Amino acid sequence: MGAAKKIWNEMEVAAEARENGSTEFLSSPLIVDTSLSLPLMTPRVIALCKDLFKQWSKLDDSRFSVDTVSGGITNLLLKVTVKEESGNDVSVTVRLYGPNTDIVINRQRELQAIKYLSAAGFGAKLLAVFGNGMVQSFINARTLTPADMRNPKLAAEIAKQLRRFHQVEIPGSKEPQLWNDVSKFFEKASSLKFDEIEKQSMYETISFKEVQKEIVELKICPENGTGIGWPS
16 A cells, blocks of 8 residues: 655645635545556555545455556556446546656646646546546547548647637646746756766767757747748
């Protein structure tokens, strides 16, 4: 079972949501070690789900199945399916944050945005938060293919929904976060150290002065109206 560590930003946002009368979601201080293999991780994920969802707390572990879901970039995505006492199968998505990703990703801001986007009908519904992740409803869908994207009707619907997406009012700063995030990535990347000699040698061939110069040039392009690769 995951260790009960200090509840961090996710818990604070959950408490704030309840105080402000926002859509309520559950919270738990438990964490799940993402370095474990799936067989070792499974009982911890089951324990987490039982802690969060009281209607599952007394179910036998054999009623739970845990599978990985592809598509996560900074998260490990798990599909948890539960056979309830009624005989119905219910699935949820457990998102486990990748190690150290909170260094470059503002998880509190992310959760704040997901809360409001979920309420507006975008993406999976936010059901619960825990020490190093969140639980959302499971959407049975597939990734769009290039052929799908070429469908004019589908492209028009995507544009329509994207417009609605950007109209969702989310409290907080409206300033773009791109360059703040790039700055964080650069700061961390330029100060790495590797124990393996081969990796360290390869790392030292990178000219971070050149990388920084390119970042500055890219940042200037939108400001002066010039396009990358186009004559100004």
